[in-house]
Amino acid sequence: MATQTYDVFQVIADPSRRQMLQLLSEDSLTINALASSFDMSRPAVSKHVKILHSAGFISIQDIGRERYCILNHDGFAEVQEWIDYFDAFWKSKLKKLEALLNEKTGSHKL
Amino acid sequence: MKEIKHQFSFPHPPAVVWEYLTDAELLAQWLMPNDIKPVVGHRFQFKTKPRINFGFDGTVYCEVLEVVPNEKLVYTWKGGMSKEKPLLDTIVVWTLTPTAEGTILQLEHKGFKGLKNYLPYFIMNKGWAKIGKRLFKKMSAV
Structure with missing residues (x-):
């Protein structure tokens, strides 16, 4: 898949990504937990997570054996x-x- | 840090400094062209350089919130790509304190909020995608 850069507005323009940000503003979640809230394939969720991450909205941290998505304040710099x-x-x-x-x-x- | 604070001392009485804050012509000499009046509820504008790539068209929309002659002046300071959708929604507070030597003038610029504060708005607003695209087009055009 070709890497594409999105600006802040394109990132937020997508309803699924907005919903992900909303969920993550309440609590940090694993990618699996995040995926369970959406009616889409796991790869599709991962793609959105990647976009949110590359735009600086979230950071991804390995805690124990789980990979967590955490709302990142750099996106709001x-x-x-x-x-x-x-x-x-x-x-x-x-x-x-x-x-x-x-x-x-x-x-x-x- | 979510606010700005500056303090300056002037060897002039508060009444003189007050003139430079509230008289449109005197204010324009050091700040920006404007149509201020020290009257609560008065709406006025400042014109400055646009920062398009930052979503700011160069007009600051203000409304006088509080006037205590020679002591305190408060107004809103809003800006963005339009009056209706200010990206910047802040407040400017001027406080004048008389001293033996003159006046201490304090400026506070506060109320800066991030995208985060707008998230509920983004999420709720179904028209956002359209607005976002339009804004993006505008910004790309510059």
């Missing part, structure tokens, strides 16, 4: 990106305000 963006944004804007106010002090003393 965009929040941190927003925060970093606005953090830098405000810092530079407030510096500008400071410069403006200093200018004001220079021209008319309080």
